[in-house]
Amino acid sequence: MPEGDATQRAPVEAYLPANTDELVSLYDESFHLTECSARHRHTYAVDSLVDATLWHVYPELLAPSTKSAVDFVLSSGLPRNVEVANAKTGDRRTLTVFRSPHGLGVVEADDMSSLRGTYSQGENDRALLFHQATHDVLTGLPNRRQFSDQLRSALPVSKGARFALMQIDLDDFKPVNDTLGHGAGDTVLKMAAERIRSVLGEHEIAYRLAGDEFAVIQQRASQPREAERLAEALVGAFKEPFTVEGINVFVGASVGVAIAPADGNEFEQLMKAADIALYAAKKDGRRRARKFSRSMLMVLEQRETLRRSLRTALKEGQFFIEYQPLVQPPFSIVGFEALLRWRHPVVGIIPPSIFIPMAETDGLMREIGQWALEQACREAMSWPEHFTVAVNLSPAEFLHEGLTDRIAQTLDLVGIRADRLELEITESVLLERTINNLDTLNTLKMLGVQISLDDFGTYYSSLSYLKNFPFDTIKIDQYFIKDLEIDEKSQTIVRFIVALAHGLGMSVTAEGVETAEQATLLKKTKCDRLQGYFLGKPIPTEEIGTFLGKLRPPVSLENFLISAPTQSLNPRRM
Ligand code: C2E
Ligand code: MG
Numbered sequence: 367m368p369e370g371d372a373t374q375r376a377p378v379e380a381y382l383p384a385n386t387d388e389l390v391s392l393y394d395e396s397f398h399l400t401e402c403s404a405r406h407r408h409t410y411a412v413d414s415l416v417d418a419t420l421w422h423v424y425p426e427l428l429a430p431s432t433k434s435a436v437d438f439v440l441s442s443g444l445p446r447n448v449e450v451a452n453a454k455t456g457d458r459r460t461l462t463v464f465r466s467p468h469g470l471g472v473v474e475a476d477d478m479s480s481l482r483g484t485y486s487q488g489e490n491d492r493a494l495l496f497h498q499a500t501h502d503v504l505t506g507l508p509n510r511r512q513f514s515d516q517l518r519s520a521l522p523v524s525k526g527a528r529f530a531l532m533q534i535d536l537d538d539f540k541p542v543n544d545t546l547g548h549g550a551g552d553t554v555l556k557m558a559a560e561r562i563r564s565v566l567g568e569h570e571i572a573y574r575l576a577g578d579e580f581a582v583i584q585q586r587a588s589q590p591r592e593a594e595r596l597a598e599a600l601v602g603a604f605k606e607p608f609t610v611e612g613i614n615v616f617v618g619a620s621v622g623v624a625i626a627p628a629d630g631n632e633f634e635q636l637m638k639a640a641d642i643a644l645y646a647a648k649k650d651g652r653r654r655a656r657k658f659s660r661s662m663l664m665v666l667e668q669r670e671t672l673r674r675s676l677r678t679a680l681k682e683g684q685f686f687i688e689y690q691p692l693v694q695p696p697f698s699i700v701g702f703e704a705l706l707r708w709r710h711p712v713v714g715i716i717p718p719s720i721f722i723p724m725a726e727t728d729g730l731m732r733e734i735g736q737w738a739l740e741q742a743c744r745e746a747m748s749w750p751e752h753f754t755v756a757v758n759l760s761p762a763e764f765l766h767e768g769l770t771d772r773i774a775q776t777l778d779l780v781g782i783r784a785d786r787l788e789l790e791i792t793e794s795v796l797l798e799r800t801i802n803n804l805d806t807l808n809t810l811k812m813l814g815v816q817i818s819l820d821d822f823g824t825y826y827s828s829l830s831y832l833k834n835f836p837f838d839t840i841k842i843d844q845y846f847i848k849d850l851e852i853d854e855k856s857q858t859i860v861r862f863i864v865a866l867a868h869g870l871g872m873s874v875t876a877e878g879v880e881t882a883e884q885a886t887l888l889k890k891t892k893c894d895r896l897q898g899y900f901l902g903k904p905i906p907t908e909e910i911g912t913f914l915g916k917l918r919p920p921v922s923l924e925n926f927l928i929s930a931p932t933q934s935l936n937p938r939r940m
């Protein structure tokens with residue numbers, strides 16, 4: 367780390383593969399001795415040397431054959447065993463030369479006589495051990511330990527100096543691991559590391575921190591210009607798909623950038639800034655880079671405030687449910703989907719896409735989900751008896767032990783018929799724990815509740831789920847409905863899903879139906895149920911009576927479409 371201050375460096379012990387009783391010495395990038403073990407200091411009388419360098423201590427390394435080994439270690443980051451001969455005595459020794467955080471390190475074997483003449487296995491093992499301790503085995507990149515050593519030693523920066531820290535997180539990596547297996551996941555990680563490395567220049571080092579998290583430290587002074595350029599190059603390196611076992615997988619990269627000292631001049635502070643920037647990149651749609659700014663911090667603080675108030679929201683009765691009609695063509699309402707909302711006393715109404723992920727990470731979702739289930743069932747008791755109520759289950763609720771007991775108890779407590787309750791789960795739930803999932807779904811079926819696969823088509827849409835799990839209904843995601851009138855491919859996909867579901871004895875609901883044309887097409891395609899703003903927006907329970915009243919006498923969807931093709935059936939729009 368060229369701009370690092372020697373006084374900030376971690377102690378020599380941090381870089382030693384074995385005990386400090388060895389002959390270990392560390393040098394900076396201009397080969398000046400910076401640290402050494404006590405034994406080395408004594409053996410080489412280091413204190414008597416003025417401005418000791420690697421070449422003073424080991425003049426043998428200056429020979430052309432050994433000098434090239436030193437250059438190799440510096441450029442590749444890989445350790446090398448170098449055999450040297452003492453010019454005066456002819457004694458041969460093996461030195462393990464390795465890349466240290468600030469330049470080079472050298473370890474000499476304990477028992478020199480045992481090393482004479484050949485490379486020893488012990489030395490090779492030592493080199494390997496050191497490399498393993500500081501590098502990631504899979505990708506060959508320096509690991510988290512190296513990363514934090516180097517980052518810590520670079521901070522605080524000396525006056526006038528600047529450098530950039532980038533946190534990189536892969537987008538959509540988990541589904542690759544989950545669906546194609548860990549072998550494929552490892553291949554993608556290796557290729558990802560290669561792509562990251564391919565855009566790096568001088569003074570730019572990449573690290574693998576964990577899983578699909580990487581980092582880059584860029585020691586260049588023209589900041590933030592250089593960082594912005596590199597961050598864009600990193601994102602760009604992931605534009606093309608990865609081909610694994612003949613399959614193209616699209617894994618992107620999100621990058622968060624923080625500049626020292628402007629965004630932080632201490633380890634924790636700079637890491638947090640890069641983390642916040644990475645979070646912003648993810649929030650803004652992923653596959654992009656963001657540089658840290660103070661306003662991000664404000665957004666985060668607001669989120670934190672929101673998150674804290676979520677803890678008391680349930681107690682204070684701030685949740686309520688809106689119901690969106692499920693319509694069977696020709697137009698007849700068969701039920702409603704319960705959609706949870708949070709009425710925050712200051713912020714106003716907050717959609718589930720904001721607070722459910724928070725509740726999930728904070729472990730609050732089970733309690734909130736139980737409230738929603740019970741409330742929806744209770745409210746459904748006041749509707750006509752043949753109406754079903756669909757309740758969404760989040761992964762945290764579904765995967766929690768005791769879900770089936772909880773559902774059975776709720777049915778008993780509220781006194782609602784089991785076949786009126788429909789549970790909506792998404793595919794992501796099924797990716798987690800396949801065998802127990804099947805048990806859970808089968809038990810729910812035995813209770814008599816119906817099960818829908820929500821948002822079908824958006825994730826990996828593995829057909830094996832349809833074969834193995836007992837769904838009653840598949841809900842086609844709005845993504846395929848929104849351009850149905852103009853996109854023939856969407857039409858083909860919808861036709862295919864309907865045929866597939868019917869062939870498997872399942873029914874199909876289309877989500878997000880917004881226009882009369884979409885409704886007509888879906889009806890022609892033999893879609894069993896429709897849901898969307900065209901047929902009715904989500905409404906509070908108190909409005910359901912009025913909604914149903916306004917629709918009486920029943921209007922056939924066909925008639926309705928002929929007489930008023932551009933209007934909505936939603937009473938709010940009528
Ligand atoms: P979802 O289950 O796929 O619900 C459908 C979402 O699409 C709802 O958004 C609904 O308001 C919206 N929508 C319906 N028709 C249309 C349309 O024609 N056009 C457009 N653009 N959107 C339409 P909402 O209410 O924001 O809910 C979002 C997601 O939050 C739901 O997706 C569901 O996954 C989750 N969610 C909602 N309530 C609950 C709950 O009680 N528990 C759990 N675990 N998740 C819930
Ligand atoms: Mg749903």
Ligand code: MG
Pocket residue numbers: 820821841843877
């Ligand atoms: Mg959905």
